[in-house]
Amino acid sequence: MKFLRDLLDKQKPLFEKGGKFENLYYLYEAGETFMFSPNHTTSIKGTQVKDAIDLKRMMITVVVAMLPCLLFGMYNVGAQHFMAVGESAGFGEKFLLGLKLVLPLVLVSYTAGGIVEAVFAVIRKHPINEGFLVTGMLIPLVVPATMPLWQVALATIFAVIIAKEVFGGTGMNILNVAMTARAFLYFAYPAQISGDKVWTYLGDKVAVDGFSGATALSVAFQAGQTGETVSSALAAHNASIGDQLYSFANMFFGFIPGSIGETSALMALIGALILIATGVASWKIIVSGFAGTYIMGLIMNAFAVNEFMAMPAHYHLVMGGVAFGIVFMATDPVSAAHTETGKWVYGLLIGFLTVIIRVTNPAYPEGIMLAVLLMNVFAPLIDYYVVNANKKRRLQRATV
Amino acid sequence: MSKLVKLKKGFDIKLAGKAEKKIEAFQPAQTFAIKPTDFVGMQRPKVIVNEGDTVKAGTPLMIDKKLDSVLYAAPVSGEVVEIKRGEKRKLLEIKIKADKEISYEAFEKYSESDLKSLSKAQATAAILKGGVWPQIIQRPYGIVANPEDEPKAIFISGFDSHPLAPDYGVLLKGQEKYFQAGINVLKKLTSGKVHLNLDQQSEVSPVYAGAQGVDVNKFSGPHPAGNVGVQIHHLDPMNKGEVAWTVNPYGVVQIGKLLLEGIYDASKVVAITGSEAKKAVYAKTFLGACVDKFTTGNTHSTNFRVVSGNVLTGERINADGYLGFYDHQLTLLPEGDYYEFMGWAKPTSTKLSFHRALGLLSFLSPNKDYVLDTNTRGEERAFVQTGVFEQVTPMDIFPVYLLKAIMAEDFDEMEELGIYEVIEEDLALCEFIDVSKHPVQEIVRKGIELIQYS
Secondary structure (H helix, E strand, O other), X not given: OHHHHHHHHHHHHHHOOOOOOXXXXXXXXXXXXXXXXXXXXXXXXXXXXXXXXXXXXXXXXXXXXXXXHHXXXXXXXXXXXXXXXXXXXXXXXXXXXXXHHHHHHHHHHHHHHHHHHXXXXXXXXXXXXXXXXXXXXXXXXXXXXXXXXXXXXXXXXXXXXXXXXXXXXXXXXXXXXXXXHHHHHHHHOXXXXXXXXXXXXXXXXXXXXXXOOOOHHHHHHXXXXXXXXXXXXXXXXXXXXXXXXXXXXXXXXXXXXXXXXXXXXXXXXXXXXXXXXXXXXXXXXXXXXXXXXXXXXXXXXXXXXXXXXXXXXHHHHHOOOHHHHHHHHOOOOOOOOOOHHHHHHHHHHHHHHHHHHHHHOOOOOOOHHHHHHHHHHHHHHHHHHHHHHHHXXXXXXXXX | OOOEEEOOOOOOOOEOOXXXXXXXXXXXXXXXXXXXXXXXXXXXXEEOOOOOOEEOEOOEEEEEOOEEEEXXXXXXXXXXXXXXXXXXXOEEEEEEEEOOOOOEOOOOOOOHHHHHOOOHHHHHHHHHHOOOHHHEEEEOOOEEOOOOOOOOEEEEEOOOOOOOOOOHHHHOOOOHHHHHHHHHHHHHHOOOEEEEEEEOOOOOOHHHHOOOOOEEEEEEOOOOOOOHHHHHXXXXXXXXXXXXXXXXXXXXXXXXXXXXXXXXXXXXXXXEEOOOEOOOOEEEEXXXXXXXXXXXXXXXXXXXXXXXXXXXXXXXXXOOOEOOOOOOEXXXXXOOOOOEEOOOOOOEOXXXXXXXXXXXXXXHOOOOOEOOOOEOOOOOOOOOOOOOHHHHOOOOOOHHHHHHHHHOOOHHHHHHHOHXXXXXXXXXXXXXXXXXXXXXXXXXXXXXXXHHOO
């Protein structure tokens, strides 16, 4: 490692003040601190020793927590493909196909976002923030494997600029960046991220007879319109392929069509365990998010006027992107509520809103995306009331 | 009426190098210094001696022109050898070369029964004249108290919960009489209560055991349970417009000694601590001592840092620098000026962390004593993580909101969020655990100064 260190030390003067590339200092800094944690020591006054944590380690923890979703997603993309075209394939074959489809999405997302980050770091003279390690991974996980690469790139650029940099960069953003990217895709290119055709990669092959690529949610949604019970609609779906595709177990384990990372509730839960065990994400948001979803599902059952509303509440937890969204999107510390009391309210309302949007809006079946974005906007308001209560306690004490 | 307060929030930074409970003889220090920078909030220090003057222990050396009734006294007798100034003639140190035998200024002596009939004015005048007043600190702001104020109460924290903190039982051994006398005098200064706050988790040291005329409260829990600011918050919190005073037990003893014996006795016991210290023990010296005799030959390596005070709130001094006015502890640490390849990703069980993020394994061995160096372990970033500062702040305060209000210089918000209840040390743990490596204590002081001078 001495060689690498020497190399960096040799280049350093070029990037420091007065050097040839001083404008690019933060690019150099990003590279240098990635390879070597810096030799900075604590200042004269104040804390003389520091906790071993830094932002890089915290962010990489989140990335690691997403790996189960990513790896399973790769496998599932392949598995869904072979099932749809009616071919049998081994585990390796399925995984490799998924890898071939998913990896470019991940690379494009990281590259596009990374360039924007770097440009802003240079222009605005702030360090490159490690938060993008997470965002860059989240974006490919919330799109279908068939998403055109240029759309992913565009969405990433849009989200990083509009959702983050215009507010002053990481730590100042109001909306979750990855969710903003997805919302952008959803409203700008609905043909590529909604409907029944996009969730399963077919390639140049033809799907078997009777195949429908509809997601579980949209099957349930349709049932709501036609009056068939959700469970029989789910059971009947893709009956021609054989297995009961939308059994509760399949939906829980994730062997269903959907966005790359979101199909498996189990993998999201494994991620949640990692995040909670490491203390990186708030368990309060995760618990209250799931609780909110379930409770609103029950409330919907109680007032059911159609079959979608009558769908068993626990189905909401495994369908669509709820698990993934609550575990990885809602818990983004910057855009979530900042106070501990606020986090309970925030998570609960995300759950409520997800089900309300799912069940009562006539246009599209998924709700977690808008629920998270909406609550991102309301999180400061929740905090405002929590903090105000604290201020009031202080004031009352003074006047008693 | 005494209270038992159980605190849950906080964090004990367990370090290697705790001082053994014995007083070891070191070569006596040659020089001693009073540093105006030790008194936060001192605005216009003015030296009232000249180089070459001879002084006795208790002779006034300087005053603050903004609060000129408070005298800052020489800790030892000897010759003023240097008045050191920095940029723009900023006063840095007043150095005294000590006599072999200390001679004392003679102040008025009181008997124990005299103390009972002392008036507030008499008590104030005696403390001021004897140079012990700087031991009395005012809340809010954490600055030297204004003698003309009427404090609502006086708080004494009887224990120090900082990392490697000295044991007051050792520091104040045999000073029971003076401690009690000090309390009797302090009681004259307030119409409210005098609180003595003790550690619930350890035995009451003899110096406090017989203390009378005080409200004894007990606190349990991790650091910062010993911080007087945290204690005030739970006993009688500071509101806007109120003033309370705090005194370190050492100051109480000094006050007692001044009135009973008529001398300014600045002798003190300090703990020499830290993983770099070969001999981590207690030593007898005087306030403001040059630390060279404690550091030379007493370290394991040559690349070390000397901290006057503890690792959370202390200040780096030179190996031949001077002990801070309020400090009873030296911490010797290895410097951390090295690069570490992929340091942010490596799993580690040798570096302490409050967090459990990937690869931080210190939570698995909560009772281990760690050797920490002064490396910052990362770079400064924007606030990202939420909800962790609260976990180490056992007060009904939102630290991040308060810090952001200070950064935005929003005065109303600062007041409403509790700026009057904190000083640097109360949020020092936030600075330690901060993922984004903010200079939390510096920000807190900036906020206090904004409010103080607004």
